[in-house]
Amino acid sequence: MTRQRVPGKWLQWLESEVAAWRNEGLIDDGQVGTILNRYTAMRENDEAERGGKLVTVLAVLGALLVGVGVITFFAANWQVIPKWVKVSLVFGSIVVSYAVGYYLAFEKQNYPRVGRAIIFLGSILYGAGIWLVAQIFHINAHYPDGVLFWAIGIVPIVVVCSSLSILIEASLLLTLATILEQTGFQNSNYMYLPLMAVIIILSYRLKSRLAVGLTLPGMAVWLAINTAISFKSSEAIVYIGIVNMALGLLFYGLGCLQKTAERLAVMKTPFQIVGLLVFFLSSFIVSFKWFSYSQESFIRTFTVSPFFTTSFSIVALLAFGSSVLLLRRDRAKKESFREAVFMLIVVAAVSVVAFTGFLMGRTGFVAYTNILLFASVVAVIVMGYVNKEPVLINFGLIFFVLDVIARYFDFFWDMLDKSVFFIVGGLLLLIGGTILERRRRKIVQEMKVKNYAA
Amino acid sequence: MRRKLWFTLAVVLQIIVLVVMIGMKWSTLAYGTKILLKTKPVDPWDLFRGDYVVLNYDLSDLNLKTIPADISDFKNNETVYVVLKQQGRYWVADSVSHTRPSGGTLAIKGVVIYYNSGDKVLNLQYGIESYFVPQDQGRTIEKERSSLEAEVSVDSSGNSALVGLFIQGKEVKFQ
Numbered sequence: 001m002t003r004q005r006v007p008g009k010w011l012q013w014l015e016s017e018v019a020a021w022r023n024e025g026l027i028d029d030g031q032v033g034t035i036l037n038r039y040t041a042m043r044e045n046d047e048a049e050r051g052g053k054l055v056t057v058l059a060v061l062g063a064l065l066v067g068v069g070v071i072t073f074f075a076a077n078w079q080v081i082p083k084w085v086k087v088s089l090v091f092g093s094i095v096v097s098y099a100v101g102y103y104l105a106f107e108k109q110n111y112p113r114v115g116r117a118i119i120f121l122g123s124i125l126y127g128a129g130i131w132l133v134a135q136i137f138h139i140n141a142h143y144p145d146g147v148l149f150w151a152i153g154i155v156p157i158v159v160v161c162s163s164l165s166i167l168i169e170a171s172l173l174l175t176l177a178t179i180l181e182q183t184g185f186q187n188s189n190y191m192y193l194p195l196m197a198v199i200i201i202l203s204y205r206l207k208s209r210l211a212v213g214l215t216l217p218g219m220a221v222w223l224a225i226n227t228a229i230s231f232k233s234s235e236a237i238v239y240i241g242i243v244n245m246a247l248g249l250l251f252y253g254l255g256c257l258q259k260t261a262e263r264l265a266v267m268k269t270p271f272q273i274v275g276l277l278v279f280f281l282s283s284f285i286v287s288f289k290w291f292s293y294s295q296e297s298f299i300r301t302f303t304v305s306p307f308f309t310t311s312f313s314i315v316a317l318l319a320f321g322s323s324v325l326l327l328r329r330d331r332a333k334k335e336s337f338r339e340a341v342f343m344l345i346v347v348a349a350v351s352v353v354a355f356t357g358f359l360m361g362r363t364g365f366v367a368y369t370n371i372l373l374f375a376s377v378v379a380v381i382v383m384g385y386v387n388k389e390p391v392l393i394n395f396g397l398i399f400f401v402l403d404v405i406a407r408y409f410d411f412f413w414d415m416l417d418k419s420v421f422f423i424v425g426g427l428l429l430l431i432g433g434t435i436l437e438r439r440r441r442k443i444v445q446e447m448k449v450k451n452y453a454a
Numbered sequence: 455m456r457r458k459l460w461f462t463l464a465v466v467l468q469i470i471v472l473v474v475m476i477g478m479k480w481s482t483l484a485y486g487t488k489i490l491l492k493t494k495p496v497d498p499w500d501l502f503r504g505d506y507v508v509l510n511y512d513l514s515d516l517n518l519k520t521i522p523a524d525i526s527d528f529k530n531n532e533t534v535y536v537v538l539k540q541q542g543r544y545w546v547a548d549s550v551s552h553t554r555p556s557g558g559t560l561a562i563k564g565v566v567i568y569y570n571s572g573d574k575v576l577n578l579q580y581g582i583e584s585y586f587v588p589q590d591q592g593r594t595i596e597k598e599r600s601s602l603e604a605e606v607s608v609d610s611s612g613n614s615a616l617v618g619l620f621i622q623g624k625e626v627k628f629q
Contacts, residue, residue: 087476091469098465106457126468133472137479138616140581153471156464160457185531 011039059117060165067124086136090129097122098157105161120165123154127173144180147173152195158202167211171199175218182225188307192222204267213270216251220244220278223311230307239308241286242354246315248279249347253322256339260329273391276380280399283373287403289366289410312354319347335387342379346372373403390444397440401433482615486607487560489538489545490620493602506586507595507619509604513562514583516547518574523550528569528576535561535612536578544603550576554612563612582606582616595619595626 018035021027027035070093081089097118105115127150133139134146151173158167178192196218203211224240231239255271258264323343326336349372357365377400384392408425494510513536518526528534532552538560539548545560555561564578582604587595595602605617619626 091472094468095465098461102458102461106461122465126472129468129472130475133475135586137476137483138582138585139475139479140579140584149471153468156467157461160460160464187531 014039056113056117059114060120063117063121064124067121067128070125070128083136086132090125090132094122094125094129097125102161116161116163116165119157119161119163120169123157123166123169126150126153142185144177144184147177147180151177155198155202158206162206164206164208164211167199167202167206167208168214171203171211171215171218174199175215175221178218178222179225182222182229186229188226188229189222192218196222204264207266209267209270212267213274216270216274217278220247223247223315227305227308227311230305236305236308238286238357239304241282242350242357243308243312243315244282245279245286245350246312246319246347246354248275248277248282249343249350250315250319250322251275251278253319253326253339253343256326256336256343257322257329260326260333260336269391273395276392276395280373280376280395283369283376284399284402284406287366287369287373288406289362312351316347316351316354319343323347338383338387342383346376346379370407373399377403385443393440393443397436401436404432405429478613479615482609482613483607483617486609486613486615488605488607488617489540489560490543491604491606492544493604506584509583509585509602511580511582511604512544513547513564513580514578516550516576516578518550518576521547521549523576524552526571526574528566530566530568532566534564534566534576534578536564537561538608558610560608561612562606562608562614580614582614585616585619595621 015036018027018032022029022032101115101118101120101122103115104111105119106112109115130146130150134141151170154166154170154173157163158170174192174195178189181187181189181192196215199215200212203215223243227240227243228236230236251271252275255268255273255275258271259268320343323340326343327340329336353360353365353368353372357368360368377396380392381396381400384390384394384396405425408428491511491513494512494514516536535551535554537548537551537555538545540546551561554563562580564580567577567579569576585595585604601622603620603623605620606614607617608614
C-alpha cells in the first residue's frame, strides 16, 4: 500500500487526538506509540526534504546574487578593460562556473545542491555573456535572437544535469523571446511551437509539474499576440479571448486525459489548472459589454483574419477530440464522463460564438457570453464537489465572485448614485465573501476527511 | 564518464555561440573596407538612451526620387543592398538593389523599416545604429552630434560593423 503524504497540521491534530483517546481510556500507551510511530517517519522525512529544498532555494538565490554582482563589477570597470581581456573574462567566468558546479555536484558529490546552483549561475553568466559580447563589439542584431540563443544554449545543460532551475529559466526565456519577436517585429514566430514542445518533453522527463505549469501560459500568450497581429487592431481583443477560451478547454481536456493514464496522471494538475485559468480569464474578459460594440464594428468594417479562423478551428477540434477520447477511454468512470460532457458542451458553445457572434446583435452577444461564463462557473463548482476536486471548487468560486463584481459594475455603475453604488457593493462583498468562504472551507474540509477515511 | 563528456559538449556549444557572434563581427572588422559615414542629428530626446548612443546616418533615409532602385516596391523587414560611392571624405548611397551586387561593388546590407511610397522615402537600418558608451558619457557625444562621424567596416557580403566614432577628426575614447 502506498503511503499518502499528510500535512504537518494534520499530524499535530493527530497527536492531540491520540492524547485525548488515551486519557479517555480508549487506547493504551502501547497503542499510542504504534499510532504515532506510523506517521512520525513521514514527518521527519518531510522536515528533511523541506530542509533540503531550503538549501536549494538559498543556493540558487546566492548564485543569482553572485551573478548580479559579477555583472555589476564588469559594468563599473568596463571602459578601462581592453577588448581581449573583456572577452577572456566572459568566457572564463562561464567555464569556471560550470566546471566548479559540475565538480561539486557530480564528481565529488559532497555539495550537490550548491554544485547545481553554481551550474545555474553558469547558465546566467552565459546569457550575460551574449549581451556583453554584443556590447563589446557594438552588435545591433535582431535583439530577440539574443534571448532565443540564451534559451536554446542552456537546453543541453538541462538534459545532461536534469536541472529543474535551468529548465524553468529556459521556459521563461523562450516565452520572453517570442513576446519580443511578436510585439517588436510583428513576426508570427511559428518556431516557438516546436521549441515549446521540447521544453514540455523535458518537463515530463524531469516530472516537473511546475515547469509544465510555467510553459503552458506561454502558448496562450503566443496565440493572443498572433491573433492581435493578424487583425492589426486593438479591437481584436474579443477574438483573442475567444481563441484562448478554446485553448483553455484544450489544456483542461489534455489534463483530464492524462489522469486516465497511470504514468501521466501526475501531470494532470498543471494542465487542468492552467486550462481553467486561461478559459475563465478569457471568458471573463469577453463577457464585458464593451466588447459587444467592438465585435459588431469589426465585422462591419474588417474581415475575420484567416489566422483566427484556422487557429480556432484547430484548437477547438483538438479540444473536441480530447473529450471524445476521454469518453471512449474511460466511459465507465462517472468522473471522466462528467468532464467529457462538460467539455463537449462548452467547446460547442464557444464555437457558436466564434463563428456566429456577429449575427447575435449587441444584446444577444452580451447575454450569450455572460450565460456561458456563469453556466461554466456553476458547472465547474458542481463538478468539483461531485468529483471531490477542491481545486475546481476554488477556481469556480473565484470566478463566480469576479463575475458578480464585474456584472455589478457593468450594470449598476450608470444606474446608481456613486456613493450608494460603493456602499452597497462593499456590503455585498463583505457579507457574500464571508458566507462563500465559510461554505468553501466546509466543502473542502468534508472532502479531505472523506478522502482520508477512504 | 559519459555525463562528463556530454556536459563538456554542452558547455562547448555555448562557447561556440559566443565565438560565432564575435567571429562574424571580427571578420567584418578585420577584412571589410573601412568607410566614413556622416551621422545625422536626431531628436535629442532619442539620441541618448541609457548607456548607448543612437546613431542615424544619411544612409538611413533614402530619397528614391534621386537615388535609383531596381524595383520600387519594398516590404517591411525585407533585406536590401545599398551600393556606396565615395564623395569627398564620406561614402554615400549610389543606388538600391534587392539582390547583392556582383563584381566587387561595395554595398552595405540593410533592413527595410518603412517605405513611404507617396514621398518615395525608404527608411533602413544597418545594425550600426547603436554605439555602447560608459554610463553618463553619452552627453559628451550628444553635444558634438553635428560633427559626429562614424567609421564603419563593410565586408564583401554587405555586413557592416562599427569601428569607432570621430568628433572633428579625433576618435572618441573613454577613460
